[in-house]
Amino acid sequence: MNKVAQMLKKVGAAFGAGCASIFRAFPRGAKGVKLASALMLLLLLGLGGLGWYWSREPLAFDVRASPALFKSTQGRNVVTGSVTTATLIQVGETLLDKPGGYLSNDRTPPSIFLDNMPNWEFGVLVQVRDLTRSLRNDLSRSRTQSLENPSLAAAEPLFNYDNNSWVLPASESQYREALSHLHTYIQGLSQQQNPDTQFYARADNLRDYLTIVEKRLGGLSQRLSASVGPTRVNIDLAGDPNAGQSTRPAVTRGHKTPWLELDDVFYEARGSTWALIHFLKAIEVDFADVLEDKNAKALLQQIILELEATQQPVWSPMILNGNGFGFFANHSLVMASYISRANAALIDMRALLTDG
Incomplete structure (x- = not known):
């Protein structure tokens, strides 16, 4: 501060x-x-x-007809993994090329006075990082003893570069370099003479990625709910009588988001869910056979519907923080409600992929 x-x-x-x-x-x-x-x-x-x-948020795009998919598969067949990878690229390019460009590291007016869009950008970036990591470690590898793809190995650390660096090097330059490696990867997917570049649409790979998504949504839900400072019973060690932790836990926990940070958390959640909607729609295409076999397609579509509700227009000039059933709305709790419902469905879907 x-x-x-x-x-x-x-x-x-x-x-x-x-x-x-x-x-x-x-x-x-x-x-x-x-x-x-x-x-x-x-x-x-x-x-x-x-x-x-x-500060206007970008519109959603069709993952089946994204410019990145057209560019990467021009003259080639759309193969398994093309839609998911192209959607990742398109989300990354939207982050950098939307009106005003990438604003998080700007040091001049009016960008320096804006905070909603930089927080939205960070939410998108976190989801881009998670999917890129999953691509590198799981989706592009057949088993644990397989070699990682060199393009994805180069892209993943670049996306994890500081999101607030404005010079030497700027954040945008690192992210654009990461996108160039993703372009190399997606172009190799459809080349029959390049069998080392693969995307494996398996139930276990999808389950591992959804585990990451589940934790992200759970964390966002808790941070949004902290707008009213709820008291929570400590359940960190529940279910394991022999479990322990490094410091002595408190019986209850209470934390309230500072008033000036309410809109920061809200718009970070908006950006995170905006990106996740596109990624899940792409997964619906690339993992179609797996979802049909596990009878999980309808559940995935319900998750997408819940997340799409988080993108409804905000008509209020500011993010309100009313108390529970009080006179004024609490936008953070409304957002938390949609995210919690999507997260609950994700847990069910992960169980289906394991046991279905």
């Missing part, structure tokens, strides 16, 4: 100095003041309009 305050102080000082120089450029007197004031008003309106435009 101190670093943020210092940064805002410097930006405010620079902005004030700029305003003073503009005023000095005009002739003294009432007419000059009016002209300078009008110019400053137009500048503020322009920055505000640009900030509003850059």
Whole structure:
């Protein structure tokens, strides 16, 4: 918080100095003041309009007809794994090429005053990292003794680069390099002369990825619910009488999200679920036979519907934090409700993939 305050102080000082120089450029007197004031008003309106435009969330796209899929499979057949990998690429390119570009590491107005979109970007980035890691460790490998794909081995650490670096190197340059490695991987999938580049649509691979997703959604649900500071019984060691942990656990836990961070968590959840919707739709295509065999397709579609509800327009000018059944809404709890329902269905689906 101190670093943020210092940064805002410097930006405010620079902005004030700029305003003073503009005023000095005009002739003294009432007419000059009016002209300078009008110019400053137009500048503020322009920055505000640009900030509003850059804060608009990207629309969803069709995973079966994404530009990344068309580009990577042009002149080649769409094979198992093409849709999932192309969707990962398209989500990554959307993160970098949406209006305003990648804003999380910007240091100039109006980006520096925006926080909703940078948090949305971080939510998307976390899901991109998870799927890339799963591609590298599970989806592209037949068994534990198999060799990892070199393109995915290069892409995964690049996506894990600091999301807030603005120079030497900038975050965008690392992520674009990672996307170039993913393009190399997807182009190799459909080449018959390249049998080492594979995507294995197996039930155990999908189950391992859904385990990661399940934990991400559970964590988001807990953070969103903390908007009202609920008290929770400590169940960390429940179910194992011989379990232990490094420090003595408290009997109950209570944590409330600070008021100024409510919208941060909310928009991070929006970004995370936006990306996950596309990934699950792609999985529905590439894992179609597995889902039919396990009778899990309807459950996956229900999960997608629950997550799509999180993308409904927010009509309020700010994220409200009403108390439970109080007079005002609590947007965080509404979001947590949809995510919790999707997470519960994910748990059922993972059980189906194991025992179905």
